[in-house]
Amino acid sequence: MPHRYFPHTPDDIALMLKSCGASELDDLFCDIPAELRLKGGYRLPGAMSEPEVKAEFDKAFSKCTPLACFAGAGAYNHYTPEVIPALTSRSEFLTAYTPYQPEISQGTLQYIFEYQSMISRLTGLNVTNASMYDGATATAEAMIMALNATRKKRRILISSTVNPEVAAVVNTYAHYQNIPVEVIPQKDGVTDRAELEMMLGAGDVAGVIVSSPNYYGILEDYTGFAEKIHEKKALFIINSPAIALGVIKSQGEWGADIAVGDAQSLGMPLNYGGPYLGYMSCTNALMRKLPGRIVGATTDADGQRVFVLTLQAREQHIRREKATSNICSNQGLMTLHAAIYMSLMGTKGLEEVNRLSCNAAHYLAEKLEETGKVRLSHPAQPYLNEFKVTVKDPLTTTVLLEALKNEGILGGVAVDENEMIVSCTELTTPQLIDKYVTTVKSL
Amino acid sequence: MNRNLYDKLIFDHSHPGRKGYDLPRYDWPEAMSKLPSELMRSEAPQLPEVDEPTVVRHYTNQSTNNFGVDTGFYPLGSCTMKYNPKLNDKLAANDTIARLHPRQPEDTVQGALEIYWNLQRVLSEIGGMAEFTLNPFAGAHGELTGLLVIKAYHESRADFARTKVIVPDSAHGTNPASAHVAGYEVVEVKSLPDGTVDVDDLCSKLGPDIAAVMMTNPNTVGMFEKNIPVISKLVHEAGALLYYDGANLNPMLGIARPGDMGFDVMHINLHKTFSTPHGGGGPGAGPVGVRAGLEQFLPNPKVYKKEDGTFGVNDFSDSALGRISSWLGNYTVLIRALAYIMTLGAEGIAEVGPLATLNANYIMNALKDKYLLPIPGPCKHEFVFDGLIDKSTGITTLNIAKRLLDLGFHAPTIYFPLLFHESLMIEPTETESRETLDTFIDAMRTIAREAAENPEIVKNAPHNTPARHPDDTEAALHPVVTYSQYLEKFKSE
Numbered sequence: 001m002p003h004r005y006f007p008h009t010p011d012d013i014a015l016m017l018k019s020c021g022a023s024e025l026d027d028l029f030c031d032i033p034a035e036l037r038l039k040g041g042y043r044l045p046g047a048m049s050e051p052e053v054k055a056e057f058d059k060a061f062s063k064c065t066p067l068a069c070f071a072g073a074g075a076y077n078h079y080t081p082e083v084i085p086a087l088t089s090r091s092e093f094l095t096a097y098t099p100y101q102p103e104i105s106q107g108t109l110q111y112i113f114e115y116q117s118m119i120s121r122l123t124g125l126n127v128t129n130a131s132m133y134d135g136a137t138a139t140a141e142a143m144i145m146a147l148n149a150t151r152k153k154r155r156i157l158i159s160s161t162v163n164p165e166v167a168a169v170v171n172t173y174a175h176y177q178n179i180p181v182e183v184i185p186q187k188d189g190v191t192d193r194a195e196l197e198m199m200l201g202a203g204d205v206a207g208v209i210v211s212s213p214n215y216y217g218i219l220e221d222y223t224g225f226a227e228k229i230h231e232k233k234a235l236f237i238i239n240s241p242a243i244a245l246g247v248i249k250s251q252g253e254w255g256a257d258i259a260v261g262d263a264q265s266l267g268m269p270l271n272y273g274g275p276y277l278g279y280m281s282c283t284n285a286l287m288r289k290l291p292g293r294i295v296g297a298t299t300d301a302d303g304q305r306v307f308v309l310t311l312q313a314r315e316q317h318i319r320r321e322k323a324t325s326n327i328c329s330n331q332g333l334m335t336l337h338a339a340i341y342m343s344l345m346g347t348k349g350l351e352e353v354n355r356l357s358c359n360a361a362h363y364l365a366e367k368l369e370e371t372g373k374v375r376l377s378h379p380a381q382p383y384l385n386e387f388k389v390t391v392k393d394p395l396t397t398t399v400l401l402e403a404l405k406n407e408g409i410l411g412g413v414a415v416d417e418n419e420m421i422v423s424c425t426e427l428t429t430p431q432l433i434d435k436y437v438t439t440v441k442s443l
Numbered sequence: 444m445n446r447n448l449y450d451k452l453i454f455d456h457s458h459p460g461r462k463g464y465d466l467p468r469y470d471w472p473e474a475m476s477k478l479p480s481e482l483m484r485s486e487a488p489q490l491p492e493v494d495e496p497t498v499v500r501h502y503t504n505q506s507t508n509n510f511g512v513d514t515g516f517y518p519l520g521s522c523t524m525k526y527n528p529k530l531n532d533k534l535a536a537n538d539t540i541a542r543l544h545p546r547q548p549e550d551t552v553q554g555a556l557e558i559y560w561n562l563q564r565v566l567s568e569i570g571g572m573a574e575f576t577l578n579p580f581a582g583a584h585g586e587l588t589g590l591l592v593i594k595a596y597h598e599s600r601a602d603f604a605r606t607k608v609i610v611p612d613s614a615h616g617t618n619p620a621s622a623h624v625a626g627y628e629v630v631e632v633k634s635l636p637d638g639t640v641d642v643d644d645l646c647s648k649l650g651p652d653i654a655a656v657m658m659t660n661p662n663t664v665g666m667f668e669k670n671i672p673v674i675s676k677l678v679h680e681a682g683a684l685l686y687y688d689g690a691n692l693n694p695m696l697g698i699a700r701p702g703d704m705g706f707d708v709m710h711i712n713l714h715k716t717f718s719t720p721h722g723g724g725g726p727g728a729g730p731v732g733v734r735a736g737l738e739q740f741l742p743n744p745k746v747y748k749k750e751d752g753t754f755g756v757n758d759f760s761d762s763a764l765g766r767i768s769s770w771l772g773n774y775t776v777l778i779r780a781l782a783y784i785m786t787l788g789a790e791g792i793a794e795v796g797p798l799a800t801l802n803a804n805y806i807m808n809a810l811k812d813k814y815l816l817p818i819p820g821p822c823k824h825e826f827v828f829d830g831l832i833d834k835s836t837g838i839t840t841l842n843i844a845k846r847l848l849d850l851g852f853h854a855p856t857i858y859f860p861l862l863f864h865e866s867l868m869i870e871p872t873e874t875e876s877r878e879t880l881d882t883f884i885d886a887m888r889t890i891a892r893e894a895a896e897n898p899e900i901v902k903n904a905p906h907n908t909p910a911r912h913p914d915d916t917e918a919a920l921h922p923v924v925t926y927s928q929y930l931e932k933f934k935s936e
Contacts, residue, residue: 003791005526007876008798016877020804020821025797028804028821029698031667036699038793042568047788050530056785057534057778063554066542074769075545081464083495085536087502091720095511095527097519098724103848103908107509108723111502114453117926121488127924130724133580136769144624165769172742172765176594177626219482247475249482262769272555273545273770274580275726287922293724297929298918304450305933306910310918317616317859321629326620328583329714333722340502343453344463346492352466358478359471382478405548413546426466 003047067410068432069270070364072386072423073215074135074163078243078353079427080267084340088333098293098329102308108332109307112295115339122245122342123259124252125281130293131330135262136169138278139209139239141291141325142258143170145282146207146235147179148324149257149289153206153234157199159184159191161214162239170209184208189378189388190220200232211239211261212248216421217361217386218378219248226255235286241265242279242338244384246350251281258282267341268334277334288314291325353426357385360424364433365389368422371441373400377419386423388415395443407439453501454926457491463498508909509723510853516879518806520825520856520868521615521663523693523715528786531718531779540778545770549755556754559746559771562730562781569784569792570689570709571702572732576741578772582690585710585729586621586657588742588767592708592733593655593684594625595740595764605654605683611640613663613860615690627654634862638664638818642673649681659688660704661695663860663868665803665822675705684708689729692716693872694800694824697793707734716795717780728776742767798873799824802880806871809884813891817863824872830865831894838894838901840865846893846904850886 002008008016013025022028029037048056069077088094092107099105099112116128132138143156156174158167160183167183174181184199185192191210199205208229212220222238229236235257240248243265251259264276282290288311296310314324345353365387368374373395377388389412391397397414404411409432412422493501510517517524543552563575579585590608597605608622609630619629630648633641639662649656656678660668668674678685687701687709693716695701701709713719714727721727733741739762747755756771784792800823807816807826814828830840844854844867856868871880893901905911923929 003787003794005528005787005791005874006794006798007874007879008801012877013798013801016801016805020801020808022804022821025801028797028800028823029667031669031821032699033669033672036672036704038697038699038703041697041793042789044565044568044784044789044792047791048785050786053530053782053785054534057537057558057782060554060558061537061539063557064539064543065551066539067544067547067551069542069544071544071546073546077542077544079466080541083463083499087499087506089532089536090503090506091513091527092506092509092511093723094532094720095513096509096723097517097522097524097721097853101510101844101848101854102913103845103905103910104510104853105508105723106909107505107507110452110505110508112723113924114926116924117452117454117929118490120925120927121490126928133584133725133773134769137580137584137767163769165766168743168766169768172591172767173624175765176591177624219478221479221482223481245484246488247483249484250488253485269541270544271541272543272547272552272774273772274768275773275775287924294922294924296918297923297933298914300910300914301912304910305929306913308913308915308918310915310922310924313919315616319620320616321619321623323616323620323623326583326587326617326624327581328617329581329721329725329727331580331722331726332724333720334726336502336723339453340498342490343493343498343501344495345490346457346462346464347487347490348492349462349464349466350488350490352464355473355475356466356469356471358475359473360469362474363471382482384475384478401548405551410544410547429467430469 067405068408069410070422071410071413073413073421074165074262075270076265076423076425077270077427078265078267078425080269081344083344084337087340088336093336094333099309102306106307109295111336111339113297113307115335116295118339118342119279120281122242122250123281124250125259126284127287127290128281129290130295131335132278132280132292133331134276134278135239136166138260138280139166140170140173142237142260143174143207145258145289146237149235149286150206150233153204154180155205156181156207157184157205158209160186161191162209162211163215166239189216189218189381197228200228205232205234207235207237209237213244213384213386216388217383218381219384222254243350243353247354248384257286263338266338268337275331275334277331277338289324292327292330356426357424360428361385361387364424367433367437368440371437373440373443385425386421388419388421390419400440400443403443404439407435409436452926453493454491456493456497456501459492461492461494463493463495515851516875516883517853518855518869518871518883519853520870521690523870523872525718525872526874527718527720528783531782534782535775535778540775553754556746558778558781560748560754562777565784566711566730567732570732571700572709573735574738574741575730575732577730577777578742578768579729579731580768580773581725581727582710582712582729583617583621585731586617587624589686589708589710589731590621590625591764592737592740596737597654604651607652608654609648609656613638613862614657614659615663615688618657618688638662638666639668639670642670645674646677649677651682653681653683655684655686657686657688659691661691661823664818664827665825666818667823671704690715691824694796696795698796702734707737713776713780718783719776719779726773726776728773740764744771795873802871802873802875806869806880806884810887813888825868825870827860827863828867829863831891833895836894836898838898840867842901842904843867843890846890846901847886848905848908852883852886
């Protein structure tokens with residue numbers, strides 16, 4: 001009996017082999033040198049039935065303990081409306097390929113177009129691509145884009161307040177292309193403006209990468225940045241988590257040329273790190289330098305408005321080594337997730353999510369300071385839903401996070417033994433905050 | 444599809460005062476409105492305001508305008524559009540995994556790390572490699588990661604002279620693009636008339652400036668590179684490493700392992716060979732495997748097994764090439780691939796290659812009297828026709844592809860590889876039945892007949908798809924890429 005995934009009966013195989021002029025399956029591999037053939041089969045376990053596979057995974061899943069989440073640092077515990085998995089699991093979406101045949105792919109093309117439109121409204125920049133893998137790779141691609149757009153300039157400046165994982169990915173991409181990446185120092189938790197001006201003054205800068213809210217959750221003030229950066233003919237790149245753009249000043253409003261970030265915050269499950277979604281927008285002027293797929297509207301033979309993949313002359317399958325990027329497939333289905341999330345939430349929903357998250361975070365910060373065990377690391381700086389605290393001697397972040405873990409709480413992300421980053425969302429309850437604060441007080 | 448009723452964008456459904464969400468109402472002291480106004484948006488982002496039933500109907504109707512593997516046959520060459528098992532989706536949607544933050548302490552995510560580690564093991568066995576990273580997000584991302592492994596290896600030996608990568612002219616477009624992103628110059632090597640790499644040409648290009656040679660085996664015309672033992676020897680003698688593009692791994696399952704062929708580094712497209720859904724263009728996964736001696740260069744973070752049998756994550760290994768992702772890749776895609784391998788088991792996995800190859804040869808033999816087969820078989824998982832044999836009809840590969848849409852099939856990959864003018868690249872995969880293949884063969888023969896008897900019907904295809912002959916030129920000349928631009932252009936006319 002064939003496996004349930006294979007339709008071939010022995011009769012089918014015999015009949016098909018005959019029509020190919022072969023007598024056994026092995027005849028089809030006669031061109032492969034014998035010494036290369038797999039001998040003795042794979043050293044893997046035998047086939048398992050559906051209930052057995054499920055039981056094995058249940059065993060593994062039971063060895064995981066989700067914690068009440070106060071960790072952020074790039075991945076946030078926002079709510080996923082049930083509408084989203086119900087729609088994204090429709091197999092017409094799930095099992096489709098990249099929409100190369102627009103005649104039978106209007107479903108995919110239209111949701112990407114809607115996604116592009118909505119992200120552009122969040123970022124305030126006109127052109128958005130059909131997604132990047134995650135916020136970190138999107139930032140690295142923005143760096144490459146800046147180098148391509150500014151031609152002979154070489155230096156990239158990145159703020160020390162950018163998420164370290166994002167910076168690490170940027171540095172990896174840069175290292176192997178011999179791109180000098182220099183770190184802009186910080187002052188009281190934000191990008192040091194005077195240092196940036198000095199570094200710009202040294203010339204040869206292709207792009208400046210900053211983030212707001214930054215790694216510590218602080219909303220940075222970029223007043224005057226765009227002018228200084230553009231004066232030196234460099235590009236201004238701002239990384240922000242997508243959800244925050246519902247309320248904070250957008251990249252477009254700051255005068256940035258490229259907007260990037262992770263869109264996981266648009267209600268995507270934490271899923272132990274992925275799949276998430278990198279978004280990327282740019283000005284009209286940079287459109288033809290943008291990596292990845294772009295969907296455009298046009299008309300068809302019947303005069304209908306239809307969608308197609310457009311500006312493909314930028315892409316690897318046409319340009320090969322001269323392409324703007326090697327990106328090919330991206331995070332397709334996650335853009336559908338984002339599009340549905342933004343459709344459900346709308347402008348007001350995003351504002352409410354941010355208000356609940358922000359208010360909970362400020363309440364928690366105040367209560368934590370009242371314990372006398374920790375203090376806000378940068379009390380003068382404004383923050384949205386995430387903040388950095390310094391634990392007071394002799395307490396350490398390791399001890400504090402361990403105590404919270406024993407209460408079923410993921411208390412935040414440690415920066416080092418003295419500092420940690422704490423985050424709230426609309427799912428943070430008053431009961432959880434009480435438990436958090438009581439635990440800290442008891443230390 | 445009912446375009447008359449549902450031909451709207453989500454923005455067209457927007458109506459002030461409607462909403463599709465519901466949130467908890469907690470009485471927190473107000474903080475957000477006290478944030479400095481110069482750091483906040485001056486105007487709201489103008490997202491649509493739509494109720495939940497309308498959102499559901501809108502996207503459900505869009506889905507009916509789509510073609511997926513569950514809808515019908517997808518003979519898309521080099522894309523391996525096989526059946527995506529439902530069990531795997533169910534496991535990937537697990538609620539416990541959904542709630543795991545990537546920065547949770549190791550002792551709270553042991554099961555998740557065990558799944559990752561187990562997939563590293565089985566892919567290593569199938570690839571004939573020593574170790575895998577599962578962090579790369581897609582095939583192209585895997586290629587880049589693999590090339591960076593190679594670069595880190597040469598750098599570790601203080602060999603900085605290797606600035607070039609050799610890529611065959613039949614390679615997937617991502618190969619030269621990835622080499623470029625990895626900071627390499629691309630050198631192209633020619634193919635022989637039989638579609639395999641010209642070893643003499645390769646020989647003349649090898650030297651102390653070559654970091655790696657990228658190969659796809661079987662290659663994109665579906666031929667096994669039978670000179671691979673010689674090529675491997677030459678490449679290694681020249682001090683370069685041999686890279687395996689795993690896009691075409693499917694026919695090798697049960698037959699041969701890249702590691703045994705002499706490859707040093709490889710990537711696997713889990714969304715091809717290991718059945719994870721393509722999702723309309725992602726999320727995929729492109730794990731990268733390396734032979735013994737190169738493990739240390741794989742990117743951070745790394746999952747490892749401790750002596751006491753528990754699992755850990757290493758974020759800061761100094762010998763690693765660096766970091767190519769924030770966390771451990773597209774995690775739930777990895778769950779699906781492992782479930783697929785466990786379901787098939789050792790024997791089932793070994794049947795994939797032979798059955799996929801049988802299906803491809805069956806189609807090729809049934810059509811080669813009508814379609815031009817530039818490279819005679821037997822092929823592996825895929826093969827390439829150079830259009831119809833009868834060139835007098837003027838029917839092009841594009842016409843054939845579009846006519847197939849009318850007849851209920853997805854089109855093959857067209858105009859690739861670049862070796863032929865009218866490439867039609869067909870890959871059926873092992874999950875298609877003889878009856879399905881027969882129906883496809885009938886359709887292809889119908890098109891060949893129509894090309895001779897009634898060419899207009901083929902030239903003007905498609906006739907009955909939701910969209911017909913979109914104006915690509917206009918789309919590229921005057922790009923309309925957002926709803927706001929769309930309103931300006933279409934609604935003002």
